[in-house]
Amino acid sequence: MTGRLLVAAAAAAIAVAPLVASTYHVLLMLPFMAYAVVLLGLNLLFGYAGLVSFGHALFIGIGAYTGAFLTSHCKIRSLEVILIAAAALGALVAAPVGALCVRYVKIYFGMLTLAFGMVFHTFVLKFYRLTGGDEGTPFLRPSLLGRSLEAMPKIDYLVGPYYYYSLAVLVLATLCMWRIVHSPFGLCLKTIRDNPAKAETLGIGVTRYRFHAFVISAVYAAVGGALLGPPIGNVDPTLAYWTHSGNIVFMTLLGGFTSFFGPVVGAFVFIYLQHWVMSVVPYWRLIFGAILAAIVIFAPGGLLGLLEPRRAAVRL
Amino acid sequence: MSQHVVNVLLSGVFHASILFLVAAGLQVIFGVQKIFNLACGSFYALGAYVGVSAVGWYTAAGGPPALFIVPLALAGLAVGAVGLVVERGLLSFVYERDETFQLLLTFAVVLMMEDAIRLTWGAAPRSTAGLYLVYGQTHLLGATVPVYNLIVIAASLAIAVAIGWLLTRTTFGRIVRATADNREMAAALGVDLRRVYAKVFTLGTALGTLGGALVIPATATMSEMGIELIVEAFAVVVIGGLGSMRGAFVGALVVGILRSIAISTYPELEMLLIYLIVIAVLVLRPRGLFGGAAV
Numbered sequence: 001m002t003g004r005l006l007v008a009a010a011a012a013a014i015a016v017a018p019l020v021a022s023t024y025h026v027l028l029m030l031p032f033m034a035y036a037v038v039l040l041g042l043n044l045l046f047g048y049a050g051l052v053s054f055g056h057a058l059f060i061g062i063g064a065y066t067g068a069f070l071t072s073h074c075k076i077r078s079l080e081v082i083l084i085a086a087a088a089l090g091a092l093v094a095a096p097v098g099a100l101c102v103r104y105v106k107i108y109f110g111m112l113t114l115a116f117g118m119v120f121h122t123f124v125l126k127f128y129r130l131t132g133g134d135e136g137t138p139f140l141r142p143s144l145l146g147r148s149l150e151a152m153p154k155i156d157y158l159v160g161p162y163y164y165y166s167l168a169v170l171v172l173a174t175l176c177m178w179r180i181v182h183s184p185f186g187l188c189l190k191t192i193r194d195n196p197a198k199a200e201t202l203g204i205g206v207t208r209y210r211f212h213a214f215v216i217s218a219v220y221a222a223v224g225g226a227l228l229g230p231p232i233g234n235v236d237p238t239l240a241y242w243t244h245s246g247n248i249v250f251m252t253l254l255g256g257f258t259s260f261f262g263p264v265v266g267a268f269v270f271i272y273l274q275h276w277v278m279s280v281v282p283y284w285r286l287i288f289g290a291i292l293a294a295i296v297i298f299a300p301g302g303l304l305g306l307l308e309p310r311r312a313a314v315r316l
Numbered sequence: 317m318s319q320h321v322v323n324v325l326l327s328g329v330f331h332a333s334i335l336f337l338v339a340a341g342l343q344v345i346f347g348v349q350k351i352f353n354l355a356c357g358s359f360y361a362l363g364a365y366v367g368v369s370a371v372g373w374y375t376a377a378g379g380p381p382a383l384f385i386v387p388l389a390l391a392g393l394a395v396g397a398v399g400l401v402v403e404r405g406l407l408s409f410v411y412e413r414d415e416t417f418q419l420l421l422t423f424a425v426v427l428m429m430e431d432a433i434r435l436t437w438g439a440a441p442r443s444t445a446g447l448y449l450v451y452g453q454t455h456l457l458g459a460t461v462p463v464y465n466l467i468v469i470a471a472s473l474a475i476a477v478a479i480g481w482l483l484t485r486t487t488f489g490r491i492v493r494a495t496a497d498n499r500e501m502a503a504a505l506g507v508d509l510r511r512v513y514a515k516v517f518t519l520g521t522a523l524g525t526l527g528g529a530l531v532i533p534a535t536a537t538m539s540e541m542g543i544e545l546i547v548e549a550f551a552v553v554v555i556g557g558l559g560s561m562r563g564a565f566v567g568a569l570v571v572g573i574l575r576s577i578a579i580s581t582y583p584e585l586e587m588l589l590i591y592l593i594v595i596a597v598l599v600l601r602p603r604g605l606f607g608g609a610a611v
Contacts, residue, residue, distance in 0.1 A: 104598075106415055107419065112598050114547075115550075115591050115594045118547050118587070119588060126586065246354075246420075283431040288427055289428030290428060293406055296420050300417060
């Protein structure tokens with residue numbers, strides 16, 4: 001019960017943030033919400049299916065480039081169309097990639113996903129006529145629910161309509177994921193994570209379940225990737241680079257991959273801490289590397305794991 | 317035409333000999349400790365920066381330019397000691413954990429090392445100005461090659477032979493191979509795993525830092541060089557087979573030469589071609605060309 005109250009309080013706080021918080025903080029909420037969507041999906045693989053992908057930046061890249069391409073080259077500005085296209089394209093790419101990757105687990109799964117991620121990164125980097133190369137492609141301001149909003153000043157657009165649109169997407173994504181992990185499908189995934197051999201003998205198609213989890217997580221990453229674009233206004237290949245994949249795994253671990261909301265907390269803490277550290281010293285990676293090392297060694301359950309000592313006995 | 321082919325091949329082999337050193341470091345660590353060391357690229361970058369500084373001091377102290385390779389290689393090897401610090405200070409805490417956590421810990425080292433290098437040496441590229449051609453150039457089958465490249469290729473071959481000798485002909489090598497095969501059994505037979513891990517990780521690191529030091533006269537340091545090289549080294553070990561030294565050798569040649577051919581014919585393909593081969597190998601023969609072989 002306290003859990004539900006906390007979640008409701010957090011959602012309410014996010015909803016009133018634009019009214020009370022400074023523009024700087026409200027703008028930081030935008031990448032947080034986009035990453036939260038990505039991480040909800042990633043954690044279906046990481047926390048629930050026990051597969052750590054080092055290539056999910058691929059799907060972030062697909063979502064972001066879908067939006068950039070549609071707005072810059074196809075004159076399609078509707079964010080609803082962009083999100084649906086990103087989700088569809090993410091699923092389309094994830095199907096063959098996932099079918100190959102889920103045949104492996106652990107380190108081999110991580111390596112294969114990393115290789116696919118780098119294929120996409122090299123593709124967007126080298127085929128500059130299509131993608132703009134390392135300069136990237138502009139992500140023009142999308143229209144929301146059919147309203148153009150072109151005349152609005154950029155900041156007003158971002159802290160106003162776009163903020164609430166992102167929040168709505170995040171809430172929707174959270175509800176869907178909540179349903180997924182508490183469905184028989186989610187329970188089967190957990191069984192597979194804890195004991196694949198037993199799951200197989202119980203009649204669970206291990207590879208098929210992993211495949212479905214992979215595709216769902218890719219769709220989430222693509223939608224989140226598309227949401228990342230408008231605040232920056234430009235998407236470039238670093239979105240698809242392998243270190244970005246590593247960073248999102250880091251965020252998940254930071255918040256705690258053993259709990260449903262862990263990754264969301266991780267995204268929040270990561271984004272704010274990163275901006276705060278960068279405002280003090282330019283060397284945020286040095287500090288974040290040390291934080292990651294400390295989490296891996298002392299608190300593998302992440303921040304939420306620290307709060308709940310009962311669950312601290314993490315095995316993965 | 318043939319001159320062009322020789323040029324492309326030789327630059328490919330030069331790149332391959334550097335890649336081999338880094339990949340060999342990756343392999344020996346994976347073979348024995350089952351850790352996929354993402355930080356091997358960072359060690360390579362560290363070796364490069366330390367190498368440039370060492371040569372800088374050497375030149376400032378008035379050492380003869382022809383011998384610059386001595387301080388370069390020594391600095392590259394010496395800074396491998398950082399591997400001992402990383403192993404004892406970080407990795408030794410997570411040996412009991414899942415390999416995912418070990419992988420993430422090496423990713424933490426990647427992050428820290430990238431900024432540590434930027435903090436120490438700044439973001440501007442550095443090079444060993446002019447020393448690259450101090451040994452002159454030579455003509456080989458109609459192509460003009462810097463002698464330094466040939467020295468590095470020869471050194472890399474010599475190191476390959478030395479590693480082979482170390483692993484197959486010495487007591488240390490026998491212990492290492494036994495540990496790679498079955499660490500519980502090795503421990504039961506009286507092998508001190510702590511010492512073996514510390515030595516192996518330091519050896520793997522030193523190979524990477526030496527590779528970084530040796531490459532630097534031919535190019536310049538960049539703060540991104542580490543995280544870029546790791547994906548190439550990764551391609552090498554996947555193609556060759558994780559944990560196999562012979563695999564590292566063949567994989568390095570495949571990646572080095574293919575990359576060189578791609579750059580000279582169709583630059584867009586460069587790494588794309590290599591990743592596609594990596595995926596093909598992972599799908600068709602996940603253990604790599606030489607997978608399953610002893611270290």
